[in-house]
Amino acid sequence: MSPAIALWSSLLTVSATPADARTVALNVVCLAPSTAVVALVRWVEVVLPEVRAIWTREGVLVRAGAAPASTCDHTIVVRADAEAPADEAGEARALGWAPIVAGHVRPVVYVRLGAIARLGATLGSDYRPLAALVAEKLLGRVVAHELGHILLDSTEHVRAGLMRERYRVRDVLVQAPAAYGLTPAQHDRLRQQLHRGDARDELAGPRVAVEQP
């Protein structure tokens, strides 16, 4: 079996482990990607499952944006970088970001699809058949990270786990979604934030960024 096939197999067998989910009332987050995003990536087949694999462990159910709004506790829009208005533009090196207004993170995620796709292509010729798949999984992790900023309403980064500051494309090959968890303190904050409900209004300001390697 070639390394590429073995890798493919390991990627496909990575899954969420709900039994390991920590205790938080199950909250439903609906992700609504823009037309520009779904035109360029396999959103339903690859990206959304990657986001879901990370957040199910935290007791948050991530659903497709097409779900009826009444079934969503939170609806978060995912847009391409080119769709960001001037006052919500991200840093050039950011793979993804969520705008902040008056100290709160807005429920909008911007993703730099071109940069993420190029990172997939840097893996080398042995991985070329997997470049798009790896890039889409990296995109899912970037979206999951920005979702963390939004749900935690925090710009904080830590050294490891979901809220690490730097996302490397090669990590997709060697780290399962389980390596992208919250710290106990972040999980406590998540529980507090989710119990506060949707009282926050949308806001604007500095940027939260996931940097390229």
Ligand SMILES: [Zn+2]
């Ligand atoms: Zn961040």
